[in-house]
Amino acid sequence: MAAGHPPASSRMAGSSRRRPGPGRLHFEIPTDCRESRKAQFRVLNELVRRGYSNDSLFAIRLAMEEALVNAMKHGNHFDPAKKIIIDARIGPRSARIAVEDQGAGFDRRHVGDPTRAINLCKLHGRGIFLIKAYMDQARWTQGGRRVTMTKANA
Amino acid sequence: MAEATPRLRISREKDVHVVEFVQNRILDELNISEIGLELTNLLAGRDRPRLLLDFSAVDHLSSAALGMLINVNNKVREQNGQLRLAQIKPPILEVFQITKLNRLFRICATRAEAMASF
Numbered sequence: 001m002a003a004g005h006p007p008a009s010s011r012m013a014g015s016s017r018r019r020p021g022p023g024r025l026h027f028e029i030p031t032d033c034r035e036s037r038k039a040q041f042r043v044l045n046e047l048v049r050r051g052y053s054n055d056s057l058f059a060i061r062l063a064m065e066e067a068l069v070n071a072m073k074h075g076n077h078f079d080p081a082k083k084i085i086i087d088a089r090i091g092p093r094s095a096r097i098a099v100e101d102q103g104a105g106f107d108r109r110h111v112g113d114p115t116r117a118i119n120l121c122k123l124h125g126r127g128i129f130l131i132k133a134y135m136d137q138a139r140w141t142q143g144g145r146r147v148t149m150t151k152a153n154a
Numbered sequence: 155m156a157e158a159t160p161r162l163r164i165s166r167e168k169d170v171h172v173v174e175f176v177q178n179r180i181l182d183e184l185n186i187s188e189i190g191l192e193l194t195n196l197l198a199g200r201d202r203p204r205l206l207l208d209f210s211a212v213d214h215l216s217s218a219a220l221g222m223l224i225n226v227n228n229k230v231r232e233q234n235g236q237l238r239l240a241q242i243k244p245p246i247l248e249v250f251q252i253t254k255l256n257r258l259f260r261i262c263a264t265r266a267e268a269m270a271s272f
Binding site for chain 2: 033037054055058061062065066069073114115120121122123124126127129130133134
């Protein structure tokens with residue numbers, strides 16, 4: 001299993017400086033799949049603890065996975081020296097999750113529609129589409145380096 | 155006799171290779187590329203391969219997993235073979251529908267239906 005329980009002593013870099021309030025999780029991690037997995041696990045755990053529905057959990061898990069893979073791969077080009085910031089605010093009715101990388105950003109207008117017949121056989125280019133499809137709102141800022149995604153607990 | 159790997163359970167029914175995903179998540183890049191490699195190796199050198207992918211265990215997948223499946227589909231077609239996807243749970247099926255990949259893949263509700271469709 002790729003994502004196990006993180007050890008009790010594990011702490012995300014940056015978490016000691018900030019004191020997240022209830023429902024707030026803030027991580028600053030290196031570009032590393034294991035660290036990304038741990039952070040996702042923490043966020044999902046909090047969503048489960050707060051009674052988010054299976055549908056919402058499925059959507060958020062998928063969107064977070066896509067956002068983090070994009071950040072590591074296309075943003076930071078798997079450079080372990082570059083950081084990724086994950087900021088989650090989990091309320092009783094909705095969750096807002098931001099993922100930020102240290103890459104060059106991108107122009108969303110250059111991302112094609114993967115559902116067009118001509119693109120169906122393409123191996124890549126569905127991450128952003130899935131984020132938009134599964135989250136209630138997704139907004140790219142800072143030249144595409146930061147995505148902020150919102151999902152209601154429905 | 156079924157051959158077990160950590161990620162895939164591969165067996166043969168008549169002339170169909172039946173592959174079950176063992177893990178409930180097809181997410182990690184490394185994991186996905188390993189699965190892709192195993193499936194590609196399974197197809198290597200076969201003329202008109204028949205491949206059935208059983209998703210019974212799968213609860214989560216990502217766009218990278220979809221890319222891997224498209225790649226397998228492309229290879230099967232290149233070799234004049236047939237690919238069926240079966241036993242897909244509703245949330246995962248929805249991913250295929252939203253991405254319109256249900257038009258690309260031949261998706262069957264059950265393994266029996268998939269077997270009968272070759």
